[in-house]
Amino acid sequence: MSPAPSCEQCGFVWDIITPAEIPDRLRTATENFVAVITDARECSSTRLTDGRWSINEYDAHLHDVFISIRDRIIAASVKDRPTGAPIYREE
Secondary structure: OOOOOEOOOOOOEHHHOOHHHHHHHHHHHHHHHHHHHHHHHHHHHOOOOOOOOOHHHHHHHHHHHHHHHHHHHHHHHHOOOOOOOOOOOOO
């Protein structure tokens, strides 16, 4: 059996989350991340170490992930066999 698909950048694993968990997880994560961005202020664009994203870079990645989740929900609503939409990180 192959491992569950995960994000190469942040390590998120889609298959460990049940559909019922998604709304509360998204709401909580969004509230927590808004607090991190607000608290960081001008430091939010600073990379603390090489190879580590700044808060703003991570925020942009989360934005892409949330759009992907939205696209998956829409596809699941209208298709019998939906497939995950790519995030298009490089485009």
